[in-house]
Amino acid sequence: MSTYKMVCPHCKNRMRIRTSEGTHVFLRVAYLQCTNEICGWSVRAEFEMTHELSPSGVANPDIHLPSAPIALRRAASKPTETAGAA
Numbered sequence: 001m002s003t004y005k006m007v008c009p010h011c012k013n014r015m016r017i018r019t020s021e022g023t024h025v026f027l028r029v030a031y032l033q034c035t036n037e038i039c040g041w042s043v044r045a046e047f048e049m050t051h052e053l054s055p056s057g058v059a060n061p062d063i064h065l066p067s068a069p070i071a072l073r074r075a076a077s078k079p080t081e082t083a084g085a086a
Contacts, residue, residue, distance in 0.1 A: 008034040010041050018042075026050075026065065 006015035013036040020030035026049040034041040051068035053076050068076070 006032055006045070008036065008039060008041055010034070011036045011039040013039065015043075025063070 006017075007013070008015050011034060013034055015032040015034055018031045018033050020028055022028050028047045030045045030047060032043050032045055049065060051072060052065040053068050053073055056063075
């Protein structure tokens with residue numbers, strides 16, 4: 001079950017992930033569709049892991065991402081808005 005909340009930029013309804021595939025350990029390609037049948041907008045999206053915010057407690061030595069700068073870590077720890085957020 002997906003925990004991503006994507007909102008259609010056209011009608012503001014929820015989008016659902018129809019299918020997805022991992023293309024790299026840090027990249028997943030997904031195909032999304034608006035749940036509003038009248039709108040029906042569909043799109044290809046990419047979800048990419050770009051920076052490590054905190055280290056893993058069970059780190060895999062083969063996995064290497066750059067550590068996030070302090071400004072990015074602070075931004076990630078702020079409360080998020082839920083209305084219209086992706």
